[in-house]
Each structure stands twice: as C-alpha cells, then as structure tokens.
Amino acid sequence: MMNILVITIDQLRWDALSCAGNKEIETPNIDRLSMEGVRFTHAFTNAPACMPARSSLLTGRFPHAHGVRGGGVRLSEQEVTFPQILSQRGYHTAHIGKLHVQNHTYRDHTAPHPSYGYRTLQVTDERGTYRDPYTQWVERNHPQYAEAVRIEPGATRVRNQTDHLSVNGSFPSEASHSRWVSEASIEFLREFGSAPFMLWTSFFDPHSPFIVPSDLLGRYDPDELTLPRNCEITAENEVVIRQKKAAYYTLVSHVDDCIGRLMAYLDESGLSERTAVLLSSDHGEFLGDWGRWGKGRSEDESIRIPLIVRTPDIMDKGRVVDDIVQLFDLAPTICDLTGSMKPHSMQARSLLPLLKGEEDAGRVPFALVELNTEVSRTDTAEVFEKTLRSQDYRLTIWSNQEKGVMYDLRLDPLQLNNVWSDPGYQKIRDKLIWELLQRLIQTENTLPVRTNPF
Template identity: 75%
Template sequence: MMNVLLITVDQLRWDALSCAGEGGAHTPHIDRLAREGVRFSQAFTNAPACMPARSSLLTGRFPHAHGVRGGGVRLSEREVTFPQIVSQRGYHTAHIGKLHVQNHTYRDHTAPHPGYGFRTLQVTDERGVYRDPYTQWVERNYPEYADAIRIEPGASRVRSRTDHAETTGAFPARASHSRWVGEASVEFLREYGNAPFLLWSSFFDPHSPFIVPSDLAGRYDPADMPLPRKCDITSDNEESIRKKRAAYYTLVSHVDDCVGEILRYLDESGLAKRTAILFSSDHGEFLGDYGRWGKGRPEDESIRIPMIVKTPEMTEAPPVPRVVDDIVQLFDLAPTICDLTGSMKPHSMQARSLLPLLGGGTDPGRPPFALIEHNFETSRTDAAEVFEKTLRSKDFRLTVWSGRDDGELYDLRTDPAQDRNVWDVPEYAEIRFGLVWQLLQRLLQTENTLPVRTQPF
C-alpha cells in the first residue's frame, strides 16, 4: 500500500519558490520535488482565506457546499473528509501543525480537538499563542526560549495593525514552529512508518507576523529585495517594505530547510520508495503588491498557489521538468489522495483527481477554469456579509460581488498584470456574458447534495 505525505505551507505565493522562476526564495528541497515530480503551474486555491480553503482541502468540496464561507465559520464534523475515507483502508492518519478548520481564538486548547478522521492529531493553529503541542515542545526541549516564542493572538494583531510586522525573534531556528513541524513529522514516521500512513505536515510559516529566528537574520539582504508592484513606494516606507519581503523569503527558506529534513528521513529509511508526496499552500500573500499585505482578494497574488505531486516511481529528474498547465485547484488533492491509496471517493466530493494529469494525459471532464469564493463582513457591528465569486481561466479573470451591479473582468491574453478592468468595455460584452453564464452553471453543478436522498419522498 502506498503511503502519502501531504505538506502544506501557509500563505505561500505561487512564485515564492525558486522552481517557479526568477525572484523566488532559495528552496532547493522543494525544488527537488518539482524536478522529480510534477509541478502544476496553474493551481489556485478554493478561497483566499485559511478556514474555507483548508475545509475545501479536507472535504474536496467548494466553500458554498461545505458551509465554511469565510473565517470564523467552523467546519461541521458531519462533513466527510479524506482522512476518514483513507482510515477505512487501514491507514494510520495523522496531522501535525496548522489545521484551522475550527475557530482557535478563545478556544480552550486543553480540550480535545475534533478529529476529522485523524488518528494522531497535533494541532497548532498559530505559533506561540496558545499552550499547544508546539509551545509544550519548546518548554520541554528549549525552556530558555519558552517566553521568547510567545506572540499575541492574531485577533489582537489585526486590531492593533501589527499582523504584518517583521522582526528578529529572540529564539534560534532550532526552537521555531517550522522546526517543530519537521521534527514531529520525522518522529511520527520513525514510529509509524512501517504501517500504511497518511501524514499531513502543515507549516504555519511564512504566515505573518514575519518573525525570523535570530540565527537566520541576514539570510536575505533587504537591499536585494525587489520592490512590490503597483505600490506607492516612498522614502518613508521603502526600507520597511524591503525588510518585510526579506523576512518573508527567509521564513520560506527556513520551511524548505525543515522539509528537507523530512525528505532526508524518507530517503534514509527507505520510505521514499513507497511514499507519494503532495505539496501545496492554502492561499497566497500580496507581499506589498497593490499596497496590500495578506490575502483575501481575487488577484493572483492571493489566489494562485504552488502545487507539486511526486509518486514513488518518479525517482529521477527527467531531462525536461514535468509541468502541467491545466487549471487545477487546492481541493483536487483530496480525491487524488483517495486514488493513491485505493480508497473509495464519496459522491459528495466535487473535486477531480490529478492522477490522469500526472502521466501527461488529459482529463476531458475537468473545467477549464477555477472557481474561487470569498465571503467577508462589511462591518463588525452589524455582521453584514458580502459574497464574492471569481472565475479564473487561462485567458480571463472575472469577479462579481453580491449587492453590486458592476464587477471586474481582465483579459489575461493582453493584460497579464490585470491592470485594465474591461467589465464595461462594449467589445467585451459578449465575453462577459459567456463567463458569467459559465460561473452560474458551475455553481448550479456544485449545489450541495448532502444529506443524501434516501427515498423518493
């Protein structure tokens, strides 16, 4: 039976890896996966926010189907997840790191977390905020840094507008959250590697705030950092922007270091010969582009993600890297894992397995566009909500919002940077109508079919 290792990195831009082209961080270990495996160059999230995106990954369903329409909405324990399905095949299912399909603010982290099909579950939805498996690991192994790794909760950082601050931490890399994910993952493999396993190693970095371990400071020179595009750069903010970008890339490279340790153990133990590795991110990061930081918008910086799949038979890098340009989405990893483990896929899954594309084949039933959904509150006082739907194909990006008569339409064939909104341009009226119709049809095709119809009436 084939083992599965799923590696996710939080808030990782599609172009932040060196294998994606010039300008990325130095990521030799993840690049190796891309050389030996298959890299999907047109991969998109299902939602540019943690909770809905991760819920889609777990269920293989769109946010409008599983109900986690945005942050603050927890995933129902009645949803069918790929760990539940795989566990029925006899796999030891495990999750280590950030899961974030339950609200973690004000949650009692000493209470058991819903399992969602995982037999082993070590959840740390933020680093250094709660007394969770990570902070306890630091207390046991590096007590001198137990206070140094502590940070205020994300909700507080958002209110104080410090969530995208960068700083050098008073702790070394060996006590970082990324190092804990790597070491805990190797520990799990050492203990349970002989049985069929499904392990999800979920890194929090390079999610903001960009806190760099003390011994990694200077890994990237801020002066060498490219400045963001479509951003108002002034003498007052340029230095700060360059430091933030350098810190972000430092954290990306640190995650790559820790991924390398996991891959090294797979090689040395022989597990690599029977383990499929899937790599991706939940969403992107603006990193100063458009003058923004974070995610939550329909531009590519926020919705486009890296994705790599390597199966055991892919042992050597081919002369030409395997790159698939078909449009794929984050939740496609769920049915792919089911196929790799020989598990049955429930009819409720709306995603499509990547297996037909891995060997250079085609998938005629795959839509030639991604559907990305976002939901956000317009006011914290009355909880009014706006629903956002984006259709992203290779040629166009269309976005519409509830309660608005206008929208956004970009012709990526002539405007890849998405600088000119042609929504109201007469020459694009027919194209706009066709895309809106495709979007409507996709929403109708993916209506929720749970609970299952059991009788005619």
Template identity: 80%
Template sequence: MNILLITVDQLRWDAISCSGNHEIETPHIDRLSSQGARFTYAFTNAPACMPARSSLLTGRFPHAHGVRGGGVRLSEQEVTFPQILSQRGYHTAHIGKLHVQNHTYRDHTSPHPSYGYRTLQVTDERGTYRDPYTQWVERHYPEYAKAVRIEPGASRVRNGTDHMSSEGSFPAKASHSRWVSDTSIEFLREHGGTPFMLWASFFDPHSPFIVPSDWANKYDPNSLSLPRNCEITPENEYAIRSKKAAYYALVSHVDDCIGRLLHYLDESGLAEHTTVMLSSDHGEFLGDWGRWGKGRSEDESIRIPMVIRTPDMKGKPRVIEDVVQLFDLAPTICDLTNSMKPQSMQARSLLPLLKGELDEERTPFALVEINMEVSRINTTEVFEKTYRSKEYRLTLWSSQQEGVLYDLNKDPLQLNNVWGEPDYKDIQAELIWQLLQRLMETENTLPARTHPF
C-alpha cells in the same frame, strides 16, 4: 502507497525559485519539483485559511461545505479524506496548523475534533496558545519558552501589528517550523512501517513575519525588488523591503525543514512507497497593490504552488499547465490509495494529469469563493465569486452591480478592467454563464436524499 502532504501557509505561487523567482532560495522544494510534477496554474478554493483548508479536507467548494469564510467551523458531519483512508486501514495523522475550527477563544488543551485523524497534533498559530508546539519548546528548549510567545491573531489585527516583521529572540531549532518537521519525522520513525497518511502543515511564512535569529540575515533587503502597483516613498521603502526579506527568510527556513523531512524519507527507504504532495492554502500580497496578507481575488492571493512526486516519477520531471485547484488533492489521495471517493466530493483527481493523460471532463477554470463581513459593527456579509482561467479573470460581488473582467492574454498583470466594454460584451456574458453553471453543478447534495418523499 503512503501519502505525505506538506502545506506551507500563505506561500505565494511565485515565492519559490523553481517558479522562476531568482531572488529566493528554496533548494529542497526545487528538488522535489525536479523529481515530480509542478502545476503552474494551481488556485486555492478560497483566499482565506478556514474555507481553503475545509475544501482540501472534503474535496468540496466552500458554498457546499458551508465554511464560507473565517470564523465558520467545519461541520464534523462532513466526510473527509482522512476518514476514508482510516477505514482503509491507514494511520492518518496531522501535525501543525489545521484551522478548520476557530482558534480564538478556544481551549487548546481540550481534545480537537478528529475529522478522521488517528493522530492529531494541532497548533493553529505559532506560539500563541498552550498547545503541542509551546509544550514542546518548554520540554526541549525551556530557555526560549517565553521568546516564542506572541499575542493572538485577533489582538494583532486590532493592534495593527499583524503584518509586523522582526528578528525573533529564539533560534531555528526552537521554531514552529522545526517542531513540525521534527515531530513529523518522529511520527514516521514510529509508524512508517504501516500504511500512513501524514499531513505536515507549516504555519510559516504566515504573518507576523518573526524570523528565527539565525535566519534573520538570510536576505539583504536592498537586494530585493519592490512590490508592484504599490506607492513607494523614501520613508517607507526600506520598511517594505525589510518585510519582504523577512517573508523570504521564513520561506527558506520552511524549505530547510522540508528538506529534513524529505531526507528522512530517502534515508529510511520510505520514499520508495510514498507520494509527496506540496501546496499552500492561499497566497500573500507581499506589498503588491499596496496590500499585505490575502483575502482578495488577485493572483497574488489566489494562485498557489503545487508539486506532486509519486515514487515512479523520480527523474522524470513534468510541468503541468492545466488549471487545477487545492481541493483536487483530496480525490487524488483517494485514487492513489485505491480508496473509495464519496459522491459528495466535487473535486477531480489529478491522477490522469500525473499520468500524462488528457482529462476532458476537467473544467478549464477555477472557481474561487470568499465572503466577508462589511465591518465588525455591520455583520452583513458580502459574497465574492471569481472565475479564473488561463485567459480571463472575472470577479463578482453580491453588493455590486458591476464586476471586474481582465483579459489575461493582453493584460497579464490585471491592470485594465474591461467590464462593460462593448468588445467584451459577448465574452462577459459567456463567462458569467459558465460561472453560474459551475455553481449550479456543485450545489450541496448533503444530507443525502433517503426516499422520494
């Protein structure tokens, strides 16, 4: 069994048409969903790139692998699923955004830690560094080499331009997304004859929303709905709509690139022996709650799309409503390839659910973690833990005596915080206990105990 893992950075769970969004066009993701299984209650392990991707690689919670937020590198001592598959003889490859090392202030021409990959082409941002993507543009489309360049993320945050939207001065053929799909297809042409595990990792639609020129008019801003719980004024309405249109255009462009990749699987015959997995690392507020980006515990930030198609599932689509998490893909990949799962993995394989079986040992809620510095001046860190089931969301902070609790059956938009209300006293206590128990169950047990004393 070959594995093709596709991740789309900062893709909201409901920003694909097969999830019920009639404003956006994602025909290739929809086709993948129609041939496989779509998970409707999938959540990230952390609403930020570095901890989420570290959890995906290791099958471990952020509090276990130690990447508790942005700016903390994943230890090279961690056991990753590419390492495990490499030992089984797989050609493991990663093309695109990895981001388990800090990408700011790093020499991107120096070798990247392998984390078990045999082929590794890392471009953690789009057009920012001297990396495989910018060198590809220089070789194939030198006329756009300057046009694809943008300032580093740290500078964009400082300058307040990180969530800008604009039409790029380059076409889709020179985009980062096209580089990911074309380079992935090149890998499959060269190595598809041997067992492979390829992670094709798209940066778009991550901010800033710079749309290739031939996709810039894909969506009419005036035809799109406005964000929820956001202060809309005559002065900001069109700008908000335009940013949403740019985000949607990037999603559709990535979908088109995914279509190219899936088409190659079909025409080459590789689809008959390849499991395709699609997910994102976290969501995007897209103006809801007056916010852009991610990093918080609302569903816009923590809920993600997830689709899996195995060769024997074609034509038998399924919708799975069990609560699952991003890092569950790691042990699933191990099971699909008959690889040994290390004891350190805390995630559960999705294989029983894919077979239509009950998984009674699966925890019926997600544990989502993030921590942040109070400010760039005050580096004290605030830890945030979220319990998210189908029925409730509970979020606690290390800096506060009170949390938030939402009854999702009565309040699906999470507008009415019932924390501390008498009618929810017992429920609140039970959820806190379940969250604490989950944290204790998943305490880090590395390094392994080698002797009683």
C-alpha cells in the same frame, strides 16, 4: 499500499520558489520535489482565506457546499473528509501543525480537537500563541526560549494593526515552529512509518507576522530584492517594505530547510520508495503588491498557489503542467493514489490523469474561487464574492455591487485594465458569467443524502 505525505506551507505565493522562476529566493528542497515530480503552474485556492481553503482540501468540496464560507465558520464534523476515508482503508492518519478548520481564537487548546478522521492530531493553529503541542515542545526541549517564542493572538494583532510587521525573533531556528513541525513529523514516521500512513505536515510559516529566528538574520539582503508591483514606493516606506520581503523570503527558505530534513528521513528510512508527496499552500500573499499584505482578495497574488506532486512511480520527472487545477483536487487524488473510494459528495477532480501525462477532457477549464467578508457584526451583514479564473480571463462579482471586474490576461497579465464595461468584451463577459453560474449550479450541495423519494 501507497503512503501519503501532504505538506502545506501557509500563505506561500506561487512564485516564491526558485523552481517557479524566482531568482531572488533559494528553495532547493522544494525544487528537488519539483524535479522528481510534477509541478502545476496554474493552481488556485478554493478561497483566499485559511479556514474555507483548508476545509475544501479536507473535503474535496467548494466552500458553498461545505458551508465554511469564510473565517470564523467551523467545518461541520458531519462532513466526509479524506482522512476518514483513508482510516477506513487501514491507514494511520495524522495531522501535525496548523489545521485551522475550527476557530482558534478563544478555543480551549488543552481540550481534545474534533478528529475529522485523524487518529493522531497535534494541532497548533497559530505560532506560539496558545499552550499547545508546539509551546509544550519548546518548554521541554528549549526551556530558555519558552517565553521568547510567544506572540499575541491573531485577533489582537489585527485589531492593533501589527499583524504584518516583520520582527527579529529572540530565539534560534532550532526552537521555531517550523522546526517543531518537521521534528514532530519525523518522530511520527519513526513510530508509525512501517504501517500505511497518511501524514499532513502543515507549516504555519511564512504566515504573518514575519518573525525571523535570530540565527537566520541576514539570510537575504533587503537592498537586493525587487520592490512590489503596483505599489506606491516612498522614501519613508521603502526600507520597511524591503525588510518585510526579506523576512518573508527567509521564513520560506527556513521552511524549505525543514522540508529537507523530512525528505532526508524519507530517503534514509526507505520510505521514499512507497510514499507520495503532495505539496501546496492554502492561499497566497500580496507581499506588498498593490500596496497590500496578506490575502483575502481575488488578485493572483492572493489566489494563485504552488502545487507539486511526487509519486514513487512517476514516469516523466520534472514535468510542468499548465492545466487549471485547484487546491481541493488533492482530496480525490489522494483517494486514487491509495485505491480508496471517493464519496459522491466530493466535487473536486483527481489529478491522476494529469500526473500520468494524459488529457483530462472532463476537467473544467477554469477555477472557481469563493470568499465572503463580514461587513458588520452588529447586523451580521456579509458580502459574497465569486471569481472565475481561466487561462485567458479573470472575472469577479460581488453580492453588493452591480458591476464586477474582468481582465483579459492575454493582453493584461498584471490585471490593470478592467474591461467589464468595455462594449467589445460584452459577449465574452456574458459567456463567463453564464459559465460561473453553471458551475455554481452543478456543484450545489447534495448532502444530506436523499434516502427516499418522499
């Protein structure tokens, strides 16, 4: 039976990898996965926010189907997840690191987490905020840094507008959250690698705030990095922007180092010969582009993600696939790789034909990306956003606006010129709106299952 290792890197841009053509950053271990597997150049999240994106990955369903329409909405324990399916096949299912399909703010992190089909769960939804498996690991193994790794909760950081600061940490990389994720993952493999396993190794870095371990300072020279696109650069903000970008790149490379440790163990133990590795991110990061940081928008910086799959039997190594795929496609792909039945509730499409170099005529040639935002907590007002992203166009509409945005990516790859109201694009715009509507109708929720005619 094929083992499964899923690796997610939170808030990783699709182009923050050297294998994606970025000459400013070094990611040799992820590059190796790309050279030994298949890299998808046009992969998109299902939602540019943690909770809905991760819920889609677990279920293979769109946010409008599984109900996690945005942050602060828990994934129902009644949803069918791919770990549940693999558990029924006899797999030891495990998750180590950030899961974030439950609200982590104000949650009792010492109480048992809902399993969602996992037999082993070591959940740390933030880095150093709660008394969780990571902070307890630091207390046991690096007690001198137990206080240094602690940070304030994300809700507090957002309220204080400190969430996207870059900080020089007062702890070394050996005590970092990323190191813990890799060490705990290796420990799991040592103990359970002889049985069929499905392990989701989930890194929090390079999610903000960008806290750089003390021994990694200076890994990137801020003055050698390119400045953000479509961003107003002034003498006052340039230094800070460069420092934040260097910190982000440092954290990406640190995660890459930790992935290298994990891959080395797979090789040394012989597990590489029977383990499929699937690497992706839940969403992107603006990294100063458009004058923004974080995610939560429909621009490519926020919705486009890296996606790499390496299987032991892959034939054409190092291949690049340009087809439009989405994050939740990993769920049915994992089912196919393990010979597991896919529930009818899954709306995603397996990547297996594309991995084999075959055409997938049934694949929809665009991504559907969804998000909602809370406008006011006093009257529970929310705005819903839907985006269609094809190879040639990006169209986004909102529930509270009569007009949307539309970009012709063939002529305008940086998405600067909104052609929504351009008469020359009216027929194309109407066609895209129709396709978006059809996709939403085709993926209506079919749960609970109809048991009788009436």
